[in-house]
Amino acid sequence: MGGYNFDKDLFRKRVRELVKLDSKVSIEDANPVQIYKAVGFAIKEQIIDPWIDTRKKAKEQDVKMVYYLSMEFLMGRALGNNILNIQAQNDIREVLEEFGVDLNLIEDQERDWALGNGGLGRLAACFLDSLATLGYHAYGCGIRYKYGMFKQKIEDGYQKEVPDNWLKIANPFEIRRDSQRQEVRFGGYTRCETDEHGNPRYIQEGYQAVVAVPYDLPVIGYGNGVVNTLRIWSAEPVEELDLESFDQGEYEKANEQNNLAETICKVLYPNDNKYSGKELRLKQQYFFVSATIQRAVERYMEEHDDIHGLHEKVCFQMNDTHPTVAVAELMRILLDEYGLGWDEAWAITTKTCAYTNHTIMAEALEKWPIDLFQRLLPRVYQIVDEINRRFVNEIRSRYPGQPEKVQKMAVLYEGQVRMANMAIVGGFSVNGVAKLHTEILEKQELRDFYEMMPEKFNNKTNGITQRRFLLHGNPLLAQWVTDHIGDGWITNLPEIKKIEPLADDPECRRQFREIKYQNKLRLAEYIREYNHIEVNPESIFDVQVKRLHEYKRQLLNILHVMYLYNQLKDHPEWDMVPRTFIFGAKAAAGYRIAKLTIKLINSVAEVINHDPSINGKIKVVFIEDYRVSNAELIFSASDVSEQISTASKEASGTGNMKFMLNGALTLGTMDGANVEIVEEAGAENAFIFGMSAEEVIRYEHDGTYDPMTIFNSDEGIRRVLMQLINGFYSPEDPELFRPLYNSLLNTKDTSRADTYFILKDFRSYAEAQQRVEAAYRDQEWWSRAAMINVANAGKFSSDRTIQEYVDDIWHLDKLK
Ligand code: AZC
The missing domain is CATH 3.40.50.2000 (Glycogen Phosphorylase B;)
Known part of the structure; x- marks a missing residue:
């Protein structure tokens, strides 16, 4: 099929008309929202025929x-990506400039x-x-x-x-x-x-x-x-x-x-x-x-x-x-x-x-009580029941004398409809x-x-789409890549491998660092505007953005920040590389521990960011309302990508791929797609730590893990945990973070203590963080490793998936 044949003159004319029709103002008086809507509509006009044709062709070609x-x-x-995908960015930018508005401003009007x-x-x-x-x-x-x-x-x-x-x-x-x-x-x-x-x-x-x-x-x-x-x-x-x-x-x-x-x-x-x-x-x-x-x-x-x-x-x-x-x-x-x-x-x-x-x-795993399912969907339930009856017969004839097979696989079991089982059958x-x-x-x-x-x-x-997460989200790097290897990567990401040799060229590395720096300035600006925090663009941007969940272990990250801060207070002379720890995460509305973790991050930020004695060596930023649109700014500005889930728990992760494509180095466990990221980028260009999935699963089965032994024997960890309950970060309510402490050291029920092995992995994580620090001091090494990550991100395009x-x-x- 062909392209879109964007008609610039028609677009200009229609935007003028549509602001009037939709908002009853002339283009000169229109506000950005009104222009956004008119622009969106005028673009829809230009893709409506291809839209209809796609359907028609599908029918004709069956x-x-x-x-x-x-x-x-x-x-x-949608707006920004639609403009890129119809390849009309320059035309539209120009028309909007004629109207005296900036395309970025218009894009920002969209929810x-x-x-x-x-x-x-x-x-x-x-x-x-x-x-x-x-x-x-x-x-x-x-x-x-x-x-x-x-x-x-x-x-x-x-x-x-x-x-x-x-x-x-x-x-x-x-x-x-x-x-x-x-x-x-x-x-x-x-x-x-x-x-x-x-x-x-x-x-x-x-x-x-x-x-x-x-x-x-x-x-x-x-x-x-x-x-x-x-x-x-x-x-x-x-x-x-x-x-x-x-x-x-x-x-x-x-x-x-x-x-x-x-x-x-x-x-x-x-x-x-x-x-x-x-x-x-x-x-x-x-x-x-x-x-x-x-x-x-x-x-x-x-x-x-x-x-x-x-x-x-x-x-x-x-x-x-x-x-x-x-x-x-x-x-x-x-x-x-x-x-x-x-x-x-x-x-x-x-x-x-x-x-x-x-x-x-x-x-x-979704399971519905049979009575609810049956009441709501009586006919569908009859069918589920019949699917189950036949399947159970099949299991029995295949595995005679093995009732546990029915127990594990039946669709209906113990009064519940097991949706995964139905999907598999x-x-x-x-x-x-x-x-x-x-x-x-x-x-x-x-x-x-x-x-x-x-x-x-x-x-x-x-996989992830490089059109949004590089072409749109990181225009400077996208342009740089295109300048060096052409634009084939936009629809064929493995071509980006061609930049790998440039990692050995000092001038290219310098340009690459400069782009990262510009992106960090852009994010710093965003943080200044929305968080009112000044961050140092020369510091390491160490970022964990994703949903807040215990298995993703944001708690491990912030406990480590507390640990670092203790070290810095003990050794004020330590010239650590300045670090900005950036978090972004929404917690499910009813998820208590997750919400308390957000409060902890913000409380730690409050103390550390306002301690003049550490000379701004550590800053902690919690970005409010993490979402797709600000994610694009964040990935492009990151140095370190925190992918620290308990091994075996993160099915894949996709944020990890977005960071890689934008030249951040992975600090992670051997979990989900991290394993494949490291395979592609080379273990020497990432920072891997922690237990393997196999070890985690073994501990889960034999139940021998006891975090208390770590608490008792590791003074640094103990000090951090005590700070959760002695009011160090919540003087007005010293008990505030007790539930987090308890989640790690449940003394009443040790089988439910530290389910996600945070203490178990803590030392290994801290040690990996030291490697990050040492590596970053060598800027030539770092930018080379970052470029190698970008060059080897080809596999992670959703086009391949x-x-x-x-x-x-x-x-x-x-x-x-
Ligand atoms: C997520 C996984 O947690 C994540 O690892 C994976 O990358 C992503 O799906 C896409 O496959 N799973 C969910 O969000 N699952 C549910 C039920 O919400």
């Missing part, structure tokens, strides 16, 4: 397509589309970018939450959640598609009828329904004219409440339907790697899955005449367990609406659905998201499934 089903799409801002929590949602967003850029037809399907991820305010050091009313400024890119609405049904009961051939037919009655209305957002391929769709569904009442025509019973029912519609899409659950067993959550899941699958099947049948070929043209990729009710919903549609027999329907379903696992954290592919993660799934977490159906298992190491999904799982055809 290509196979994928529906990426995800509760979360953490898109960030983040924060329809996700963290890694899982951002991965989905990167995948959409890569799918379009590689020329595959795909839909991302999710929910149009009225409130996305909350905005984080820090007040008195505490996180405060503020609703994210992101739709307040109308989104110029979205299009409501009333013609494609679907009805989704909840509750009631099923009645069985016999049709003319004597076959049973199941009919759901007495239900409440909502209408799912899709809103489409364009996903623009880089320079290739392919525009795919992110389709987010919104719930509306079936009929508006009409007071007069209802008797009392009808009135109440209608009113309930109204309420249901209003609540379903109201808010994103703010949990990352943890499941909240809330009924509304299951409603959300079924809502968008049912709407998506109904529409997908309907569209397939508009263009084909035999439902039996569905799997040849359609794949449903289930992003974690959240959308796995898809398996049963597709069965329902095939059985009840297309009248297929069980075996036929099952044969189609198990060739159409595929599942990605994103975590081994037990608390993230009903899908043809199960993938992990990094080599180590997939290995752990196969050998530990999903071992019985792997033994029974090894052919389903495969690895797809995550997507191509692997296409080759091994989806088998899509490229659009011509």
Whole structure:
């Protein structure tokens, strides 16, 4: 397919007109928000034909397509990336300059589309970018939450959640598609009828329904004219409440339907790697899955005449367990609406659905109480029950006399529906998201499934889009790379390897350092504006930005800062390399320990940043409201990338890749994709520490780890821990951080002490930090290592990941 043929004159003219139409002001009087909306709309006008054509070509060429089903799409801002992807940056910058405004200012008016929590949602967003850029037809399907991820305010050091009313400024890119609405049904009961051939037919009655209305957002391929769709569904009442025509019973029912519609899409659950067993959550899941699958099947049948070929043209990729009710919903549609027999329907379903696992954290595995599931989705539950009955029979005949196999693998067990099990049974592919993660799934977490159906298992190491995280996020480095090796890396990241020899050229290293320095100035400016803290751009920017979770061990990082500070106070003459420890993290609203960790970081910052005796050698900054848009600034300015999760716990990580691509050195454990990063960059260009996944798993099994022995024998660690409970960082309330102390040294229940091995890894971490310090003193070495990291980031493009999904799982055809 071709490019976009951006028409600069038309754009100029339309922006003028659209500000008037939309805001009733002339361009001269328009404020930045008004201009932002007009610019967005004028860009949409220029991609609308390619958008329509993409759909048309997909139909003509009858290509196979994928529906990426995800509760979360953490898109960030669209404007800047759309401009880059249609390659109109210079034209648009110029037009805006004629109007007397700066493009960056206009980009800053856009709110983040924060329809996700963290890694899982951002991965989905990167995948959409890569799918379009590689020329595959795909839909991302999710929910149009009225409130996305909350905005984080820090007040008195505490996180405060503020609703994210992101739709307040109308989104110029979205299009409501009333013609494609679907009805989704909840509750009631099923009645069985016999049709003319004597076959049973199941009919759901007495239900409440909502209408799912899709809103489409364009996903623009880089320079290739392919525009795919992110389709987010919104719930509306079936009929508006009409007071007069209802008797009392009808009135109440209608009113309930109204309420249901209003609540379903109201808010994103703010949990990352943890499941909240809330009924509304299951409603959300079924809502968008049912709407998506109904529409997908309907569209397939508009263009084909035999439902039996569905799997040849359609794949449903289930992003974690959240959308796995898809398996049963597709069965329902095939059985009840297309009248297929069980075996036929099952044969189609198990060739159409595929599942990605994103975590081994037990608390993230979704399980629904059977009674709740059955009450909410009576017909779907019958199907789940039948899937389970047949599968259990299969297990029994395969493993006679091994009831533990049923125990481990059944879909229904101890009063619960186990969603991961359903996904594995009903899908043809199960993938992990990094080599180590997939290995752990196969050998530990999903071992019985792997033994029974090894052919389903495969690895797809995550990736990130270089278009957002280098081209857009780090324009200086992007330009430098292009100047030296051309712009092929933008769509073929492995080409960036060509900069590797430049790491041996002192002049290139100097330029590289200068770019990092400029980016650090840019971040320092941001920190000055939003945190009112002065940071030293010559200091090491040592950064940990990601969701706050115990397994990610932000606590290890800040305890080490406290430890360093003690050393510095003991030895004021120590000329350590100045360090700026930068944190950014949101904690789930109900996650107490996580929120207290944020308070601790801010309390430590308060003390250290205001201690004149250390001459600013250490600064601690907590960046408020970490999100995709400010992440782009942060990665580009980082020297050290903290990837310090307890080995085995971080399925992959993707932030680690963004840092690498921007020339930060990894300080990390052998966990998730860190393992592969080190493989690519060379262990000598990273700082690795801590226990291996195997050691962690061994300790977890034998239960011999006792943090108290470390506490008793290590004076430096003991001093830091005592500072948690002696008021050193919270004089007004010395007990404030007691829960953190207890989480490390639970004296009542040692099996629940230091679950994430923070004390165990502390010394090794501190020692790795010393290596960082020593290495940074040699600026020539450091910049060389940083450049080698960038040069070897090629593997971590989501373009590579997507191509692997296409080759091994989806088998899509490229659009011509
Ligand atoms: C995350 C993993 O924690 C992270 O390691 C991985 O990089 C990312 O998915 C993308 O694969 N998992 C989640 O966010 N999981 C849930 C259930 O929220």
